[in-house]
Amino acid sequence: MSTRPHAIRSRIGVGAAGGFYPAPHRYQLYLSEGCPRSLRLAITLDLLGLKDSVTTTTLALPAETPDAFASLRRAYEATWHHYEGPLTAPALCDRWSGRIVSNHTPDILRDLADLPRGHDGTCAPALHPPALAADIDALRELLDRDVTSTARPEARSATLDVLDCQLATCTYVLSEELTAADVDLWVALTHLDTTDPLSRHSRLRDYVRRLGEHPAFQGAGCVRPDGHRGGARGNT
Numbered sequence: 001m002s003t004r005p006h007a008i009r010s011r012i013g014v015g016a017a018g019g020f021y022p023a024p025h026r027y028q029l030y031l032s033e034g035c036p037r038s039l040r041l042a043i044t045l046d047l048l049g050l051k052d053s054v055t056t057t058t059l060a061l062p063a064e065t066p067d068a069f070a071s072l073r074r075a076y077e078a079t080w081h082h083y084e085g086p087l088t089a090p091a092l093c094d095r096w097s098g099r100i101v102s103n104h105t106p107d108i109l110r111d112l113a114d115l116p117r118g119h120d121g122t123c124a125p126a127l128h129p130p131a132l133a134a135d136i137d138a139l140r141e142l143l144d145r146d147v148t149s150t151a152r153p154e155a156r157s158a159t160l161d162v163l164d165c166q167l168a169t170c171t172y173v174l175s176e177e178l179t180a181a182d183v184d185l186w187v188a189l190t191h192l193d194t195t196d197p198l199s200r201h202s203r204l205r206d207y208v209r210r211l212g213e214h215p216a217f218q219g220a221g222c223v224r225p226d227g228h229r230g231g232a233r234g235n236t
Helices: 036-047 066-079 105-112 130-146 153-166 180-190 202-212
Strands: 027-032 055-059 091-094 099-102
Touching: 027 036, 027 066, 036 055, 036 105, 036 180, 055 066, 066 091, 066 099, 099 105, 130 153, 130 180, 153 202, 180 202
Parallel strands: 027 055
Antiparallel strands: 027 091, 091 099
16 A cells, blocks of 8 residues: 555635635544644634634544544545545545545645634734735744754754744744744744753743743644654644
8 A cells, every 4th residue: 555645735715716615614624643733733723713613633543533534534535536545634624525625734724714713703813914924934944944853953953043032022933923933933842852952042942831821822732742642644
């Protein structure tokens, strides 16, 4: 059996933009326990007020969540004829058709912002303000390259130095308002697997603590790194 992930990259939208129309309670999000990308999505769902509108299923070990894995497999098989690849998560599923919309996390994150919410009418935060769009993308690329378990230690240290200095002038990493960049950075920092990685970076250490007290960050406990035991294969 092939073990190479199959990329599925449809979009939520209308007409040429996608074909999966925005509608409350239409979509289901499969997340993987302990997965950084799943954690980003869980936090973003809460920040956007979508927890009541998008069904979330967290996969742990197959023996612990067999029904969830079976449901995800059905979705992949409905999407890809004779599917033989791994069950990658995160994955966004259309509950109306039973098909996977996307297993590409950046696309899912962008599409979530356009979904109608299922409860109060308060305005969701602008996690991707147009003026900061390029900076958010650049920071995400920097984190993926230099602040991961596979990054060179000297590159990671230099990047953490720069980010620590940046927090001397901003409440959040790019501005005075919380954006998607803060979700990306907080998740990257909490997944560092070295001993006391922020010992020399007091601002980053305080930043991690402060955001960790935010309800949206606290509420993503099921996919936090301290709960990691494996599960569905994380995608790219």
